[in-house]
Amino acid sequence: MRDITELPHDLFLVVISYLSPRACVRCRRVSRQWLAAFTSDGTSRLLLRRNFPRCREIRLATAAAAAAVLTTLGPLSSIVSNNNLRAELACMIAQQESTPGKTWAPAFADVARRYYHLRQGRPRIIEKLNLPDKASPGGFSFRGVATWNRFLRLDEKTANFHYPDPIWSYSQEDGVLVYPSAEACCGHAPAPNDPHEQGQVQGPHPQSQYDGYVYQVLDLATKQQVPVPFDIRQKHIRRVRLAQGVLVFEWAEAHPYHQLNDREVVHRHFVTVFDVVRVPTPAATTTEGRRSDQLTWEVTFRCEFKLHFLGLPLNRFDRFFSAHTSTHWAVYFWQPNRSLYQDDPIEQLAVWDISSPSSYRPSEDPRGDKGPPPKRTPHWSAVGLWSGVNGTHNDGDGAAAADPGADPKTRARISPASAPIGPRVIRRMAWRELDFYGLRQRATPQLRSLALDDRNLYVVEEEHRWADGQHSWLTPPRVHFVWCTGIPIVPVPTSGYPGAAPGDDAQTPSAASAVVDGPVVGPVWVDACGANGDVNMSFCSRVASSANADDAASGSAFGSWPPPLAGALEVASPEELVKQLKRRPGAGGSSATAAWPWALVSDGPPGGFVAEPPARWLGLAPCWRHEDFPYLTVSEMVDFAAGVRVTARHCFMLETLSVHVRPAISVKGAAAEVDDDDEDGGSKISSRKATKKKKRSKIELLACGHIAGDERWIVGEDDSGHITIVRF
Incomplete structure (x- = not known):
């Protein structure tokens, strides 16, 4: 041999x-x-x-x-x-x-x-995408929602505590970036090898007529780019967000709708929803000359509705927070009370069901006489329960019974035949309900964000020892404190739950889509965490335990819960994996299975599975924000399935002028590897955590205080108005 x-x-x-x-x-x-x-x-x-x-x-x-x-x-x-x-x-x-x-x-x-x-913390390729000015001559206008007037102050040194929303959004589930293209804003985005651009074809360009489609869907893996059919002309974009294959634009009309007082005007606000769907296509060629994955993206309009029934001023005082899933959209409003008596701010919360498509666009119907007639369902509430108010449109002739004397279980039901078509409000919550759940913000708001899953709404709040500004607490906490309140909010289907009416068949699509339209009763989840610290400088017990390799099998890595399916990678064949999946219980929440890009959990009849992205449970307080106190984690990117985490932290107390960003890349769950170029002659790196610093990340990625991506790349924004894509 x-x-x-x-x-x-x-x-x-x-x-x-x-x-x-x-x-x-x-x-x-x-x-x-x-x-x-x-x-x-x-x-x-x-x-x-x-x-x-x-x-x-x-x-x-x-x-x-x-x-x-x-x-x-x-x-x-x-x-x-x-x-x-x-x-x-x-x-x-x-x-x-x-x-x-x-x-x-x-x-x-x-x-x-x-x-x-x-492992080296070294980018392989750095790409730049040009962003238009937030008020460009091409008609693009981004008027983001104002942040709270809170910042960090220590010994006359200040740092940001809140960052404005970015004008782009990334979906880790699909590897898709939605962003406004500066080229498209100038007129049209030139296609690769365009004969008009190269002068080979005479006459006007077929796309020379500006259509206002500035936002583009970019597949970072294949570099395919598809325009979003959303005309940005005569609009102020307030927020854009892509999640679970659903793209949401929250925007306001360019011209005011009515005069609020002597100094302020109100603009009508709307929410436009699109489906971003991967579809098969013939073989195409990317910009690099390589064949694509035989797939492309299709962006289709789903529905549109009013964000606020009266509208909002475009100022830095009226604020709203929102979140959405593939089926629901939630919003919280905080508006200063403009009365003469300096009352508490006006607060309200609403949840919409956006699962049903509708071609009706209220933004094109200022008088409201072209839409279907509204149908109202019963309104009733009790202490500790959210009132169900549905001021919605319904193309059908039937409406839910509204007999106030009827039994609550009877009048809280909507028959499948009279279920509303299009977006509809399923829950509203005002001062009394907010007070009951301890979510009333008043003049010193601590709200950080909202989150939704298939059944619950989560309100994340945060307060810091060094917080200062108009909206900070008068008596700050001793430490950095974060907490999360979760409340059941989305009605359950009439089939497959205790108390379903006789005749509700789970196999019937119409019956499965019907919901109980009344107050949702369930336990309230409150989870809190503070950076207390101890002699070992472990400021958060959860984060400390997540760094322990012995706790990885229990699901504590990155704070994920419930724990992952143990031994999923050790199956002998796909058939054996199917058997393991079938043996799992059909109820319960998400599960971060290591062997799958999405956790496929049993649901319904044998052989039926639904996809859920493995992620940190939304009900946990974001204690990762103070995992290395007094450092503050500005943003993080976690690919739970791959076990890759990228964090961006700063500690302004060590700086004299501005924030010092100390990004770190942690590769968790990857097998150990011997590097031929290591100075120690090839010592093994830890299989649970590898941390490296990147000097240039401050100017390349964190201008808007937000990073996204997965194990293949990191997406951020630089100080020059460009989206930075760091490929590994």
Whole structure:
């Protein structure tokens, strides 16, 4: 034997298991014989699973293999409810069938390169996207919602405590960035190899007529770019957010609607909702000349409704916070009381059901006479319960019974035949209810953000020892204090819950879509955390435990809850994985399964699964904000499935002029790797945490105090008005 490649295959695998992934890729350059051995599909897949078991490629391949098995039980649409995930899995299954045995060699090289740069904290590629001015001559206007008048002050030094909303949004679930393109704002975005741009075609450009479609959907993996059919002309964008395949624009009309008082005018505000869906397409060519993944993106209008029934002034005093899922949208309003008696601010909260599409646009109907007639359902409330008020549109002839003397269980029900079409308010909460749940902000608000899941609304609040400004507490806390209040808010379906009426069949789509339209009764969740500290400088017990490798199996990493499914990666085949999934209980919350890009949990009949993104449970207080007190974590990016976390912190008490940002990259859950260039001769890096500093991150990523991304890249904004994409 003259070469290790001539060893029996099992012995060859044992030998190369001692090599680092980077060394395995380098071995391909030795000779043709080594190239064939180290690029074989089986060897590359084994190396990938052994070194990077939680990488995206392995998780997608495992999900695709299991989905291929599950299709024997029914169509893929009945197994995976997430449209974008279903399209990606179907495309991956088709690619594996068309090119068998040619997938894992390039995948292993890409992943090895990615995690090498992650470990080094060194960007492989830095890309820039031009953003238009927030008040550009092209008609783009972004008037973000004002933040609280609170900042951090210590010994006459100040730092930001709140940051304004960015004008872009990123969805980790789909790897899609939505942003306003400066090129599109100037007239039109030139396409690659455009003959009009190159002078090969005479005459006017077909896109020379400015259509106002400034926002673009950019797939960062394939670099495909699709315009969003949202005309920004004569609009002030207040906020943009993309989550769960749903794109939401919150905006105001450019011209005022009526005069509020001698000094203020009111602008009508609206919410426009789009579906961002991955669809198959013929083979295309990206800007780099490479074939795409046979998939593209389609942005379609879903619905539109008024954000506030009277409108809001465009000032720095009236504020609102919002959050949304694929089916619901929640908003909290805080407005100063303009009476002469200096009363407490006006506060209210509303939750909308946006699951039903509707072509009616109230922004195009100022008089309100073109829409369907409104239908109102019963209004009643009790102490500790939210009142259900539905001032909605309904194209049907039937309305819910409104007999005040009827039994509450009877009059709280909407029949499927009379269920409203289009967006509708399902809950409103005013001063009394806010007081009851301890959410009334008054003149010293602590509200940080809102969050929604499939059943509950979460209100996140925060206060700091060094907070100062008009809206800070008069008696600040001793430490940095964060807490979260969760309240059941979304009605449950009439089928499949205790007390459902006889005849409600879970298999009937109309019955499954009906909901109990009354107060939602349930326990209130309150979770708090303060940076108390001890002699070991562990300022947060949760964060300290998440750094312990022994606690990883219990789900404490990154504060995720419930714990992940143990041993999901050790299954012998996709069929065995399917059996494990079927043995899991059908009820409960999300689960951060390491083997899947999304946790597929049993729901309904055997073989039916729905997709849930693994993430930190929203009911936990954001104690990661003070995990290294007195440092303050400005923003974080966590890819829970991959075990990759990027945090951006600052500690202004150590600076004399401005904030000092100390970003850190933590790779958790990846296998240990020996780096050939390490000064210590190849000592193993910790398999649970690897922290590196990046000097340039302050000016490259954190101008708006927000970062996003996943294990492949980080997205942020620089000081020059550009979106920065750092690829690893």
